[in-house]
Amino acid sequence: MFTTKGRYALRVMIDLAQHTENEYIPLKDIATRQDISKKYLEIIAKELVKGGLIEGASGKHGGYKLLRSPDEYSVGEIIELMEGTFAPVACLETGAPECTRACKCNTLEMWTEFYELERNFFFGKKLSDLCN
Secondary structure, X not given: OOOHHHHHXXXXXXXXXXXXXXXXXXXXXXXXXXXXXXXXXXXXXXXHHHOOOEEEEOOOOOEEEEOOOHHHOEHHHHHHHHHOOXXXXXXXXXXXXXXXXXXXXXXXXXXXXXXXXXXXXXXXXXXXXHOO
16 A cells, blocks of 8 residues: 555656746746645655755745656656655565575565566656556
8 A cells, every 4th residue: 555655756746747838837837736745745745855856945936847858757767766666575675685485485486577567657657657
């Protein structure tokens, strides 16, 4: 299950993609359009900036904007940044030590198949797909 943080981050990214004129979009405008607390969006935007998905600028014409075109973002990278790994079990996480039970684990194949389905689904969808 995905948290509001992940779902709202996706909504922020869609909003930025739909209002991209190469200008910064004030967070208050996004908050109003998306009916989300500006305070909560500040936390989300900060993480999106830290993760390298958007950039922010302060000042009179400040706000946020995408760093790439919407078709260069996968939904998976946005969700994974906000929610963490898609791996359903620890042994499938990137960089996990080799599991000593892998050769006799009756469920590993099932978890691997689920993980691949989920990753392929979300990483196969582009931000631009959600903007139409």
